[in-house]
Amino acid sequence: MLRTDVVIVGGGLAGLALGDALERAGVDYQLLEARPRLGGRIKTGFVETEAGRAAFDLGPSWFWPGQPRVQALVERLGLEVIDQYSHGALSFEDETAAVSRGRGYASMEGSYRLAGGMSTLIDGLASQMDSDRVHQGMAVRALRDRGHIELLDDDGQPIASGSRVILALPPRVAAKLSFEPSLPVEAMDAAAGISTWMAGQAKCVAVYETPFWQEMGLSGDAMSRFGPMVEIHDASDHRTGKGALFGFLGEAATARAEHARAIQAAAIEQLARIFGEQALIPITVFFQDWATEHRTATELDAVPAAGHPTYGLPHALRNLWDGRLLFGSTEVAARFGGYLEGALEAAEQVVEQLARLTPRLG
Numbered sequence: 001m002l003r004t005d006v007v008i009v010g011g012g013l014a015g016l017a018l019g020d021a022l023e024r025a026g027v028d029y030q031l032l033e034a035r036p037r038l039g040g041r042i043k044t045g046f047v048e049t050e051a052g053r054a055a056f057d058l059g060p061s062w063f064w065p066g067q068p069r070v071q072a073l074v075e076r077l078g079l080e081v082i083d084q085y086s087h088g089a090l091s092f093e094d095e096t097a098a099v100s101r102g103r104g105y106a107s108m109e110g111s112y113r114l115a116g117g118m119s120t121l122i123d124g125l126a127s128q129m130d131s132d133r134v135h136q137g138m139a140v141r142a143l144r145d146r147g148h149i150e151l152l153d154d155d156g157q158p159i160a161s162g163s164r165v166i167l168a169l170p171p172r173v174a175a176k177l178s179f180e181p182s183l184p185v186e187a188m189d190a191a192a193g194i195s196t197w198m199a200g201q202a203k204c205v206a207v208y209e210t211p212f213w214q215e216m217g218l219s220g221d222a223m224s225r226f227g228p229m230v231e232i233h234d235a236s237d238h239r240t241g242k243g244a245l246f247g248f249l250g251e252a253a254t255a256r257a258e259h260a261r262a263i264q265a266a267a268i269e270q271l272a273r274i275f276g277e278q279a280l281i282p283i284t285v286f287f288q289d290w291a292t293e294h295r296t297a298t299e300l301d302a303v304p305a306a307g308h309p310t311y312g313l314p315h316a317l318r319n320l321w322d323g324r325l326l327f328g329s330t331e332v333a334a335r336f337g338g339y340l341e342g343a344l345e346a347a348e349q350v351v352e353q354l355a356r357l358t359p360r361l362g
């Protein structure tokens with residue numbers, strides 16, 4: 001069993017940023033990640049090409065000006081920032097699948113991407129941390145407060161214990177864990193009531209030999225009322241020159257699960273309607289349905305939030321187990337909740353909370 005001061009549950013951006021901050025402050029910590037990979041909602045798909053490895057984001061793609069923490073992390077890790085491609089005309093598909101062009105502007109103009117994909121943030125952070133402290137494939141099922149907090153796996157076996165535990169996972173996913181003694185009903189209700197940002201979404205990414213639409217004067221941006229994708233953007237790989245278009249699926253998560261393959265085929269047909277017949281022959285297609293990932297989404301996320309929720313740490317989630325059990329995913333960030341920036345902000349909030357208890361962090 002791992003014995004430490006601070007146990008971080010979750011190796012997404014928030015958990016890793018927190019681990020990195022604790023490591024630099026010389027605090028004893030262990031990080032437990034359930035999946036066999038780090039990154040959580042950050043996930044990049046790769047294609048080996050003659051020009052090297054091409055990267056395509058299956059979770060977040062962008063960050064934006066005015067997000068200082070991501071900007072600072074990108075600079076510290078020496079990552080290459082690229083502009084979202086936005087030259088050329090926007091395409092629009094109406095409810096009869098008729099396509100028109102030139103109306104409006106590229107909707108993500110001014111957004112930034114990372115060359116090599118968003119997972120370069122995760123790889124960069126992980127490479128600066130002590131690998132003996134970062135454990136993948138270690139799922140926490142239950143927490144038991146015995147003065148120190150014990151964390152148990154699916155078989156009820158203790159896997160770690162610490163004086164404080166940070167739940168760096170979506171509060172709704174955390175509400176599925178068992179707590180002994182049980183947390184107040186208001187805390188469980190508050191956690192379950194926080195919608196996990198983008199958890200109900202699915203992304204389809206079609207990869208091509210070249211970004212052929214760019215030569216046709218099209219930005220790769222499209223809006224559709226016909227579907228199955230409702231919003232499409234250029235996702236081409238900057239380093240290898242491979243083209244890619246990605247779209248968010250419009251259909252509800254419950255309907256998607258039943259016919260994922262048919263949706264993929266329909267998505268390619270849609271790209272051909274909008275961008276021409278060349279779109280019918282992708283090198284590969286990635287289909288990532290986050291609603292089916294139980295480490296990210298619960299059944300409550302099948303219906304996505306209408307608009308961007310107001311996030312932050314609810315009162316009911318403060319001072320649990322005498323302040324030794326803390327929440328720390330993007331959903332609890334005060335200002336940038338939901339975004340990558342919010343994951344970094346949440347890590348910072350936890351460091352501030354811990355500093356009140358552990359002076360050397362101050």
Ligand SMILES: Cc1cc2nc3c(=O)[nH]c(=O)nc-3n(C[C@H](O)[C@H](O)[C@H](O)COP(=O)(O)OP(=O)(O)OC[C@H]3O[C@@H](n4cnc5c(N)ncnc54)[C@H](O)[C@@H]3O)c2cc1C
Pocket residue numbers: 009010011012013014015032033034035038039040041042058059060061062063138139140141168169170173197198199201202203290295296328329330331338339340341342343
């Ligand atoms: C399709 C999509 C598109 C997005 N687009 C953008 C974008 O363009 N820009 C942007 O800023 N944000 C975007 N986001 C949001 C962004 O991905 C999140 O803000 C960010 O990744 C959240 O990081 P996190 O560490 O807080 O949570 P997560 O990434 O969810 O990390 C939580 C971690 O906890 C782990 N975990 C869960 N249960 C357990 C358990 N029982 N035991 C141990 N570990 C556990 C999970 O496996 C996961 O690794 C998007 C998200 C999605 C899904």
